[in-house]
Structure formats: structure tokens, C-alpha cells
Amino acid sequence: MVGVAALVVLLQRVGAESVLRSIERIGPGFLLVLLAPIVGTVLHCWGWLVLLPKSLRPRPALALAAYVASQAGNELGAGVAGEPLKALVFHPTVRGRTIVALALDNGTFIASTALCLAGAAFLPWASTSPVGARTCAWAGAISLAIVLVAVLLILVAPLRRWDTDSGRLARFVHVLDAARTALLSQPRLVLGSVLLHLAGRL
Secondary structure (H helix, E strand, O other): OHHHHHHHHHHHHHOHHHHHHHHHHHHHHHHHHHHHHHHHHHHHHHHHHOOOOHHHOOOHHHHHHHHHHHHHHHHHOOOOOOOHHHHOOOOOOOHHHHHHHHHHHHHHHHHHHHHHHHHHHHOOOOOOOHHHHHHHHHHHHHHHHHHHHHHHHHHHOOHHHHOOOOHHHHHHHHHHHHHHHHHHHOHHHHHHHHHHHHHHHO
16 A cells, blocks of 8 residues: 555656556566566565475465565565564464574575675676676675574574573574574575576565
8 A cells, every 4th residue: 555655755756647658668568567576576485485395385376475574574574674564464373483594584585685685796798887796896895794693593503502581582592593594405405596686676
């Protein structure tokens, strides 16, 4: 609803006729403009689903609906507010196991973003200006460094020793420790998730 309201305001400012003329200039390629984000969203949804145990994966239509709803929440809430919506499609008795996949999914999404930024810096067709290339290079390098440090910390440092009596912190540590276990036991699935998210980004 907020998105529709924003669209109406923008159309009033820009002018519907101006938008229609732009669509006419683009021609049939406008269908690709609509198709690209749809395909990207499906790929990102698969990047999340592959990290879930097969027995817990929701129906494709339900999974996609949850993912789209979560993206809407993220757009309105600093990129994180919609993430809990993905967990709500599961029964409370198994929700804890799905939250581990959710944490991993956020990590693989960040990794794919870092790779995309790094690629934009070095692929000549990905950036049209030297300033843009330098910006992407720095952003990509910093993002990749953060991802590598996070992975090393998760792999090297057993998190259980950081456990505490504090309920929320204890749950957070438990999720991170479970993510570490999943990363070590299913590295191919984690890599597959990164590649699916990267394909969605591209």
C-alpha cells in the first residue's frame, strides 16, 4: 500500500504522459524491464530455499509469497524488518531450525553483493565511469573483507564459549553456532546459495 501510494505521488510529479512516452521509446524491451526483477526475486528465493532442510521447504508459491512480502518489509525497514516474515510461514515447532537457514541466507546474500560490487570494478562493461569503477572497487573490497573475516570467525572460534544466561543473547549465539555447524557440514549448499543470489543480482 505504501508502495502504491509512492507510485501515485511520483506519477503526479513526473506526469503519466511522460512515463508513457518513455515506455513507447523503450518499445518491446520494456517487457524485459518488468521481467528482470521477477526473475531476480525467484533466484533469490531459491538461494534461501536451498539452505532449508528438504522436509521443511514450503511450497514454491508460498515460499515466493513469503519472500516478496519480506522484500517489501525490507524496503520499508532498513533492509532487515521484513526478514522475520520468512520464518512465519513455518510451524512454531520447527521455526528455530528455519531461523538458522535465515541467518545463513543473509550471509550468502551479503557475499553475493560483495562479489557483484567487486565485479563491477573490474569488468569493463559493468561500469561506465572511472569514479564509479573506483567506488565499486572500494565497496567490493570492503564487503569481501567483512565477509571473509565473518566466515573466519565463525569457522575458527567456537561460539558456545560465548554463551550466556541472557535469553536473547543466548538465542543469538545459538543461531550463530548452528550456522557455523551448517556451514561446515553443508558447504556445497552454502556455495549454491551464494551463486543463486549472485545470479539474482546479475
